[in-house]
């Protein structure tokens with residue numbers, strides 16, 4: 410049996426008529442950039458979050474740095490985040506010419522550890538950038554408290570957790586901006602690149618709208634800006650898919666529960682945990698081998714048995730060759746949890762369209778390796 414890592418084409422086939430209808434509508438409308446379909450999707454996305462504004466942009470990375478720039482974050486300013494995230498979180502800080510400050514992650518959730526943040530704050534600190542890694546929210550209540558005390562912006566990197574919730578808080582409720590990616594592999598993904606900023610702040614909405622469109626609010630009138638818009642064809646795909654996101658996230662939760670129930674007695678790896686009261690939407694189901702030297706053998710074993718397991722992210726940002734490429738960066742305190750996560754992580758196949766047979770095959774092979782592992 411072969412178990413793929415993604416189910417994009419299956420997902421397309423399952424709701425083909427809904428996607429095709431929206432794409433057809435865009436194609437026939439003659440409006441492909443900043444047209445009515447984008448407008449409609451932005452309203453739907455804002456409503457889904459229970460927030461005032463959503464602004465479609467070119468990708469999730471742009472969503473982050475456009476938000477930073479719109480908030481006035483720039484040279485000399487420090488933004489605190491983690492190194493065990495996708496590279497783009499730090500890259501966006503550097504695109505804004507700010508300084509990336511890295512603190513350790515929580516060993517249970519792999520999201521930023523709020524207890525490490527205050528020691529990293531300096532008079533130059535402007536923002537906290539928690540990443541809702543793998544589909545589970547960071548501890549936003551603790552993060553908000555620190556931000557209030559030190560008067561900092563909070564920008565949520567929500568590329569991986571659309572539809573997740575915390576214990577008594579929603580995504581967006583405790584921050585200035587939520588930045589989302591719609592690249593195909595995300596829980597809500599289009600057939601290519603896309604992103605959005607979601608916010609309750611009128612000033613941020615206005616600034617990001619202006620910046621994404623060549624600094625323009627009115628035809629022929631410009632200030633300095635960029636070109637980073639979500640195309641209407643992508644908005645049409647996303648509008649069709651948004652109606653299914655909760656049901657798809659529920660399926661991810663179902664497959665995760667099956668993995669967890671059957672793998673819980675493994676001797677050589679630990680399983681992801683859901684913080685009580687949270688809704689984890691399992692963008693990724695990431696296990697960690699107990700020892701770093703076990704990771705590649707397990708990955709190899711699964712791959713050789715037809716299971717497309719992967720690693721997210723095996724080389725933490727500060728471990729990348731050439732780091733920090735002349736950009737401003739600082740590691741605040743030891744970061745053993747982020748480094749352990751990078752060294753030991755393996756992502757098992759996780760997408761809504763998995764079949765019970767595929768999930769059981771992954772379980773069987775993972776346990777087979779576990780029995781024989783040194």
Ligand SMILES: Cc1ncc(COP(=O)(O)O)c(C=O)c1O
Pocket residue numbers: 468469470471494495497498540566568569589590591592602603604
């Ligand atoms: C945590 C995180 N931040 C930012 C991004 C950047 O999004 P994009 O690839 O759409 O630029 C991604 C995904 O790719 C991500 O996983």
